[in-house]
Amino acid sequence: MIKIGNFFENFLKQDSLFLDKGVLSSSYVPEEVLYREDLLQEVANILAPALKVEKPSNLFIYGKTGTGKTLSVRYIIRSMNEIAQKNKISIKFIYLNCKLKRVADTEYRLIAQLIKEFGQEVPPTGLPTDEVYNIFYSLLDKEKQVIILVLDEIDQLTKKIGDEILYNLTRINSELKQSQICLVGISNNLIFSENLDPRVKSSLSEEEIIFPPYNALQIQDILRSRALRAFKENSIQAGVIEKCAAFAAREHGDARRAIDLLRVAGEIAERGAQQTITLIHLDDAERKVESDKIISATANQPKQFQLVLYALLLLSPAKSQFFTGEIYEMYTNLCKQYKLNVLTQRRISDILAELDMLGIINAKIISKGRYGRTREIHLSLDEPLIVKLKEILEKALQI
DNA sequence: AGGTATTCACATGAAACTATTCTCTGAGTTAGG
């Protein structure tokens, strides 16, 4: 008890490295968006008609993760909103991230979420989808206004439930008498629109903008400008920013990752009661970011998924490479042992594909000729993480 | 030897099913007038 007490005392006394940690959070929108002036201007040009209560062209934004797409759009939204409020223009901006589970990842929920933006509630289930659309329409058409609907990670949405919903959204305008709705889609996937219904494709991408990745130097500048606000002076060792940028540049210039890394490095340094962030903290941070990602990804998965992963982990010390059949066998044994019902191999195949997507395993489909075709699977986790995951899974599965 | 056909062990797709959570509706019940 005393120990903990002391800890809190010290914690209070110790001054933080951070001035404002929020600056390094992913939702932070800075005063100035570096290296995106041209693109920002383009977006602004396209959306500007909204200020005259005319419908802007639908816009599609492509770019890999961490290239500033979301940031730029939020920046534009913020500044347009200010103007609109000052001049009493009736524009409404709605930003939705389609990846968020249980928020906007199905047609029903997307519309339900939109209704919520207008200050009404609809039940989470029970109503027919048409009904929800009708509520939405009547809500939209109450007054004359332009609505700019930003759908972030729109590729996730269509991957899951198809493009019908986009077709419906593009058709809304013809149903409305007063309002106009303008769609802004943001996608990480550069070839996303290729497997879209041509009708949807043409109406959705009236305008297209592609966000190129940042290079290492640009990421450095971005990090410096953020660090200036986030940390106290002289709290970063020389070279840390550079290395951090290098890490991120290695992966197609993902600025968000770089900023994340810096924040976590800061947290680690602070926890160690250090005055400066060093390269060592950065290394630790990289490991931590990586393992946190995996741990949180597995923690939210269904039981059977976890069990498959557990089977994999149990097999892992023996060898470094497995095939689907071996894993299925191990999994089946585990199920019997713990009296759980056994899923079909079909399902396990999908689960393995998901594990691959999450980067937990590295699977390659190979043909062993006469001996069939299968996934060749490598576990891409290091020893300490395997041990930790095992513990977590055991707890989760109550084994 | 060289060419062709088989065959294995899964992968991949589509559709249908199951269980759960939730709403809406309308019949039956209750309590008060």
Add this chain to the structure above:
DNA sequence: TAACTCAGAGAATAGTTTCATGTGAATACCTGT
């Protein structure tokens, strides 16, 4: 008679199962030399 209750029908969704079809190359099987 109005208010209330409560069962049943119908939706949405996640996680599966069922059925059907696809697939790459090591091997088996020919063929002609």
